[in-house]
Amino acid sequence: MDYLRSYKNIYDQNIILMYKGELTFDLVTSMIATLEERLEELEENRKVKKKFYNVATECIQNLYYHLDEVNSDEIRISSYDSRSALILIAARKRFYSLQTGNYIPTEKTEEVKKRLDDINAVEPDELRALYKQALKEQEFSDKGTGGLGFIDIARKTGGQKLRYKFQPVTDNVSYFTLQVRLPREI
Structure with a gap:
């Protein structure tokens, strides 16, 4: 009977996509393809559909690009793999909710926190200027990323605050959770 309760809970929460485990390119x-199909079924507003698809794609790709930053030996202590990630996407009545989770080197938490706090401190209409400034100043990493993802997510969500949390796992590893909301009416 527990599985019926779990299914009902997932159904009632309008879960679009839920995944926990190792991420691969495939x-x-x-x-991303599944998400696109599900959004076609769920969302009539093309503008909302496009924005949310772009935000979700950015979040999922960010997870994948940054998974290898943690030493696998550090994580095995807790029975999880360093390439393990969490993705939860749900359709609420007034907004879409996207939550991601991944391991991050503890030494990077302050840098990520500062970046997110700086983005959250900016008014929605100032995000475009912040994006252009970051684009000018950023050097692209060997992964091809320039650190613009969070700004882009905030822009596409209409300046919604990016919620986050860091939980220590070991002395050298923390678990980073990011929650993003996109209003269903734009």
Whole structure:
């Protein structure tokens, strides 16, 4: 009977996509395609659909690109793999909710926190200027990313605050959770 209760809970929460485990390139590609199909079924507003698809794609790709920053030996202590990630996407009545979770080197938490706090402190109409400034100043990493993802997510969600949390796992590793909301009416 527990499985029926779990299914009902997932159904009642309007879960679009839920995944916990190791991420691979093929899995990321499959998730993005599945998300696109599900959004076609759920969302009539083309503008909202496009924005949310772009935000979700950015979040999922960010997870994939940054998974290898943690030493696998550090995580095995807790029975999880360093490439393990969490993705939960739900359709609420007034907004879409996207939550991601992944391991991050503890030494990077302050840098990520500062970046997120700086973005959250900016008014929605100032995000475009912040994006252009970051684009000018950023050097692209060997992964091809320039650190613009969080700004882009905030822009596309209409300046919704990016919620986050860091939980220590070991002395050198923390678990980073990011929650993003996108209003269903734009």
